[in-house]
Amino acid sequence: MRKREMSLLLLSRLSALLVLGVLGGLLAFLISRGGPVLGKELFFGDTPPLEALLGLRPVWNGLWPAVAGTLFLLLLTMAFAVLPGIGCGVYLSCFASPREKYWLSLAVDLLAGIPSIVMGLFGFLLIIFLRRTLLPRGSTGMLLAAFCLALLVLPSLIVATRSSLEALPDSLLLAAEALGFSRGQTLRHVLLPAAGQGILGGVMLALGRAAEDTAVIMLTGAVASAGLPGGLTSKFEALPFAIYYTAAQYADRAELDRGYGAALVLLCLSGGLLFLSWRLQRNLERRWKGVR
Amino acid sequence: MEFCVSLRDLSVSFGSRQILKGVNVDFPCRKVTVLLGRSGSGKTTLLRSINRLNESFDGYRGYGTGRVFLDGVLRPISGSGSLPLSILRRKVGMVFQSPNPLPLSIGKNILLPLALVAGKEGEEGKDAMKKALEEVGLWREVSDRLDRPASSLSGGQQQRLCLARALALTPEILLLDEPTSSLDRAAGRRIEELIFSLRERYSILMVSHSLSQAQRLGDYFAILTEGTLNGLLPASELPHGAEAETFIANLL
Numbered sequence: 001m002r003k004r005e006m007s008l009l010l011l012s013r014l015s016a017l018l019v020l021g022v023l024g025g026l027l028a029f030l031i032s033r034g035g036p037v038l039g040k041e042l043f044f045g046d047t048p049p050l051e052a053l054l055g056l057r058p059v060w061n062g063l064w065p066a067v068a069g070t071l072f073l074l075l076l077t078m079a080f081a082v083l084p085g086i087g088c089g090v091y092l093s094c095f096a097s098p099r100e101k102y103w104l105s106l107a108v109d110l111l112a113g114i115p116s117i118v119m120g121l122f123g124f125l126l127i128i129f130l131r132r133t134l135l136p137r138g139s140t141g142m143l144l145a146a147f148c149l150a151l152l153v154l155p156s157l158i159v160a161t162r163s164s165l166e167a168l169p170d171s172l173l174l175a176a177e178a179l180g181f182s183r184g185q186t187l188r189h190v191l192l193p194a195a196g197q198g199i200l201g202g203v204m205l206a207l208g209r210a211a212e213d214t215a216v217i218m219l220t221g222a223v224a225s226a227g228l229p230g231g232l233t234s235k236f237e238a239l240p241f242a243i244y245y246t247a248a249q250y251a252d253r254a255e256l257d258r259g260y261g262a263a264l265v266l267l268c269l270s271g272g273l274l275f276l277s278w279r280l281q282r283n284l285e286r287r288w289k290g291v292r
Numbered sequence: 293m294e295f296c297v298s299l300r301d302l303s304v305s306f307g308s309r310q311i312l313k314g315v316n317v318d319f320p321c322r323k324v325t326v327l328l329g330r331s332g333s334g335k336t337t338l339l340r341s342i343n344r345l346n347e348s349f350d351g352y353r354g355y356g357t358g359r360v361f362l363d364g365v366l367r368p369i370s371g372s373g374s375l376p377l378s379i380l381r382r383k384v385g386m387v388f389q390s391p392n393p394l395p396l397s398i399g400k401n402i403l404l405p406l407a408l409v410a411g412k413e414g415e416e417g418k419d420a421m422k423k424a425l426e427e428v429g430l431w432r433e434v435s436d437r438l439d440r441p442a443s444s445l446s447g448g449q450q451q452r453l454c455l456a457r458a459l460a461l462t463p464e465i466l467l468l469d470e471p472t473s474s475l476d477r478a479a480g481r482r483i484e485e486l487i488f489s490l491r492e493r494y495s496i497l498m499v500s501h502s503l504s505q506a507q508r509l510g511d512y513f514a515i516l517t518e519g520t521l522n523g524l525l526p527a528s529e530l531p532h533g534a535e536a537e538t539f540i541a542n543l544l
Contacts, residue, residue: 171390171392172392172394174388175388177345177348177381178345179382179409179457179461180380180405180409181405181408181409189408190394289395289441290400292439
């Protein structure tokens with residue numbers, strides 16, 4: 001018995017170390033290859049940075065358009081996904097009948113199981129269908145890509161919202177109801193804020209997934225060279241696509257290193273977004289709790 | 293006798309389990325009525341049928357009629373002519389067995405219900421909060437740390453906070469579900485003193501697990517046996533001292 005306990009402890013400790021090791025190794029590798037090329041030139045090429053940032057002059061051989069494209073894409077994706085994601089999670093945990101719960105969670109699981117390339121194909125077929133019917137001039141672009149990405153990340157938002165609401169103690173609901181809060185007030189002022197941390201976890205997962213996905217966007221509007229995103233229906237550049245493209249088409253080591261640089265930039269970008277959403281959630285929570 | 297709550301043929305079941313079986317009782321106004329009974333006899337369910345909290349549980353079914361005397365009018369607890377649920381629950385305050393402050397600051401625990409349920413915000417809300425905290429003797433202890441989490445208070449203080457939260461909404465009836473059973477002796481005594489001081493202004497229905505506490509506080513006793521209620525017993529009819537214990541034990 002004692003021996004089995006020891007080996008279990010050892011195994012779990014090794015697994016924990018493995019996670020740290022893999023993450024550390026990955027970061028070290030990316031930084032060693034991509035770190036040296038980080039700089040003005042990686043982002044803006046030969047274009048003066050200020051003029052590039054203001055969109056006065058196009059950037060031809062830098063990452064800036066891809067960074068802007070990814071940021072814009074993420075913003076649009078979350079605008080599509082956050083409300084229905086949280087709303088569906090709330091419905092599942094608070095209002096659905098057992099039967100509805102069964103079918104709806106099955107649907108969510110199925111949606112979660114759809115590979116992103118299939119989601120990309122769906123978007124591609126959708127725009128072809130729309131061109132033949134309602135929108136003869138429609139084309140792939142930012143809007144379509146964001147819509148398909150939103151579908152892709154919807155399940156993680158739903159599941160996170162539902163499970164963090166269901167993890168709240170019943171006494172919380174009872175306390176609020178006994179005070180005379182309506183169902184909506186209980187949800188809005190007690191349950192959702194109390195589940196905020198868990199919902200944020202879902203948002204982070206969704207952001208990360210949307211930031212890295214290449215399969216969806218390459219079928220729905222991402223291209224290798226488009227300049228800064230021009231509008232909702234225009235083609236765009238994106239970091240994961242730039243990385244993929246570089247990895248597939250690089251001509252020399254310098255170009256490959258720029259690909260690593262792009263990977264590092266993508267990592268920092270999603271890290272930065274996660275940090276921002278964490279800060280936002282913490283501030284909201286403090287305001288809700290009334291705690292200084 | 294004026295009564296604040298009148299229940300007729302009240303039966304409550306959850307799923308296939310019947311908890312209350314045809315309860316008939318009138319609870320007196322501005323007195324402390326203590327509900328006694330073995331565990332599982334339906335004391336908590338009886339309390340919760342007065343503020344309709346049973347409806348929050350799965351499989352609830354209720355029969356019979358209940359009426360409450362609020363704002364000088366006798367109204368049904370539910371159905372046509374009844375008060376809206378949020379007003380009923382505001383007028384019938386409840387304190388639970390274990391303290392259940394919301395996961396907010398001390399101040400917001402009272403300010404949030406005041407704003408949402410009573411519509412009292414800003415200075416008006418703060419005044420009402422201060423009054424309620426003074427009523428439970430908590431103001432001096434917490435006035436300088438209203439922005440600290442309620443969970444930083446001791447168990448007894450948390451329970452007094454919960455009582456203040458109910459009182460801030462200006463109820464007429466208080467439902468207390470074993471309010472001292474999770475507290476240590478001293479904190480429990482403190483709550484008892486509070487209940488004693490409130491008894492002339494509110495109609496108090498209280499579940500108690502302790503016979504001596506019931507004797508200290510109760511004006512009337514209601515004894516529940518397996519979901520039925522055998523009428524109300526005034527404190528004056530209770531024998532004194534140790535005899536009371538055997539007397540009630542026989543009724544249970």
